[in-house]
Amino acid sequence: MGTPLPRDPIADAQRNWERHGWGDVAAPMAAITAIMRTQQILLARIETVLKPFGLTFARYELLALLSFARSGALPMNKASALLQVHPTSVTNAVDRLEKAALVARSPHPTDGRTTLIELTAEGRTLAKKATAALNAEVFGKSGFRPDDVDHLIRVLGTFRRDAGDFTEE
Amino acid sequence: MGTPLPRDPIADAQRNWERHGWGDVAAPMAAITAIMRTQQILLARIETVLKPFGLTFARYELLALLSFARSGALPMNKASALLQVHPTSVTNAVDRLEKAALVARSPHPTDGRTTLIELTAEGRTLAKKATAALNAEVFGKSGFRPDDVDHLIRVLGTFRRDAGDFTEE
DNA sequence: TCCAAACCCTTGGATGTCCTAGTATATTGC
DNA sequence: GCAATATACTAGGACATCCAAGGGTTTGGA
Numbered sequence: 001m002g003t004p005l006p007r008d009p010i011a012d013a014q015r016n017w018e019r020h021g022w023g024d025v026a027a028p029m030a031a032i033t034a035i036m037r038t039q040q041i042l043l044a045r046i047e048t049v050l051k052p053f054g055l056t057f058a059r060y061e062l063l064a065l066l067s068f069a070r071s072g073a074l075p076m077n078k079a080s081a082l083l084q085v086h087p088t089s090v091t092n093a094v095d096r097l098e099k100a101a102l103v104a105r106s107p108h109p110t111d112g113r114t115t116l117i118e119l120t121a122e123g124r125t126l127a128k129k130a131t132a133a134l135n136a137e138v139f140g141k142s143g144f145r146p147d148d149v150d151h152l153i154r155v156l157g158t159f160r161r162d163a164g165d166f167t168e169e
Numbered sequence: 170m171g172t173p174l175p176r177d178p179i180a181d182a183q184r185n186w187e188r189h190g191w192g193d194v195a196a197p198m199a200a201i202t203a204i205m206r207t208q209q210i211l212l213a214r215i216e217t218v219l220k221p222f223g224l225t226f227a228r229y230e231l232l233a234l235l236s237f238a239r240s241g242a243l244p245m246n247k248a249s250a251l252l253q254v255h256p257t258s259v260t261n262a263v264d265r266l267e268k269a270a271l272v273a274r275s276p277h278p279t280d281g282r283t284t285l286i287e288l289t290a291e292g293r294t295l296a297k298k299a300t301a302a303l304n305a306e307v308f309g310k311s312g313f314r315p316d317d318v319d320h321l322i323r324v325l326g327t328f329r330r331d332a333g334d335f336t337e338e
Numbered sequence: 339t340c341c342a343a344a345c346c347c348t349t350g351g352a353t354g355t356c357c358t359a360g361t362a363t364a365t366t367g368c
Numbered sequence: 369g370c371a372a373t374a375t376a377c378t379a380g381g382a383c384a385t386c387c388a389a390g391g392g393t394t395t396g397g398a
Contacts, residue, residue: 005335008326009251016237022300025308031318032211032311034325037253039208041332042201044356058384068185077346082178084206086386091348093384113346113393131191139194142201143331148324149200155317156203157177162312163210166174213386227354246376255356260378262354282363282376344395353385365374 010034042138049137053130054100058085060134062093063102063127066119073118075108084165102126179203211307218306222299223269227254229303231262232271232296235288242287244277253334271295 010033017026046057055063061083066074076094080087094117097103102123108114119127144152160166179202186195215226224232230252235243245263249256263286266272271292277283288296313321329335 003250004333005250005337007337008329008335009253010329011326011337013233013237014322022304025304027315027318027322028311028313029304029308031313031321031325032308034322034329035204035208035211037334038325038328039204040253040355041329041334042204047356056383064182068182075346081172081174084178084209085384087347088349088387089385095348096383111346111394115347135191135194135198139198139201142197143328144197144200144324146196149196151320152200152324153183153196153203155313155321156200156207157180159207159312160179160203160210161177164173165206165210166177168174168176168180209385216386225353244376254354256377257357257379258355264378265353277376280364280376284377340396340398342395342397344393346393347391349390350388352387355383357382358380360379361377363374363376365372367372368370 010037045138046134049133050130053126053133055126055130058089059093059097059102060127060130062090062097062117063119063123064131066103066117067124067127067131073106073116075114075116077114079117097123179206214307215303218302219299222295222302224295224299227258228262228266228271229296229299231259231266231286232288232292233300235272235286236293236296236300242275242285244283244285246283248286266292 010030013033014026014030017023017029022029043057046060050057050060053060062079065079065082066072074082076090077087080090083090094103094105098105101120104118104120106116106118108116142149161168179199182202183195183199186192186198191198212226215229219225219229222229231248234248234251235241243251245259246256249259252259263272263274267274270289273287273289275285275287277285311318330337
């Protein structure tokens, strides 16, 4: 957003940590801070691409998830688990997507507690277009070298498994 | 975050991308999604550690930044630039920190447009304690292997530089 | 059978981030 | 010197995320 800084603020922070005698954790601190900032940059790029479609990243993720569901519908709690966000965030996203006629709520046939979310034809079309845009403008231009991409997937995959995201492998 | 999933949802998404003929961008998509999720996990850990201090990550970052400033005070716009967040986010954070008597606003001596933020004694003490807690509970237990930490710092550093965060190096 | 515990979704509140103005102060150019 | 432009902060609104709490539904043990 603003002008580029003359120096890397995270490298400066790492030096500050070392200068204060926290050298043993300065590097992980820098790595974690870098992850936070990278996420911010990537999210901004994604939101920029999605804006013309009237979508935010949260809503896009839900549309994309539904578009890959075999039956075309998912229970809210399943979506919450797969997207790894709080159930209330799904409620919020579905409210807005439903208002835009991109998804529809329907009662679960056998479990009265559960609500199913289903893509409308319009929602499926928009998901396809938005995905094409993201692939072309963000994922296809990530700026990461292919080996770095593989390394990120491996390292962050291990981290997420250890953090309790999933148990496989 | 509920129970761990049986399978890695990001690996599943990558397979879905490949199945739909987007194999050329499936890996970057997975890496970027993993960064988003990792950030979410790390932020949750950080917020958990900071909660007993009555701090959020945004407010902690500001306190930490001020505690490293030589003069002990920084203009708001400088803080905004160094933290790489929107000026209104700094206004928001300062409002709350000021209400908690951890920082104080003061007019800039020569530039009437500028407001300086300064740590109070209380703020400086709290920043020190919060940093110690974060070092012990989060940065010291990141779960990343030392070589992976170095790799992350390097790869994400390049990414941030290319994204226009800074110009050095 | 029946009631307590577990589960699912929604509402309301707190935070944070950004954007778009709007106000006030500085700086620049004629 | 004064008007036009630039800069700094704040106000209000849109979104997203989480937590706590509430109401409806199902399940399972006494």
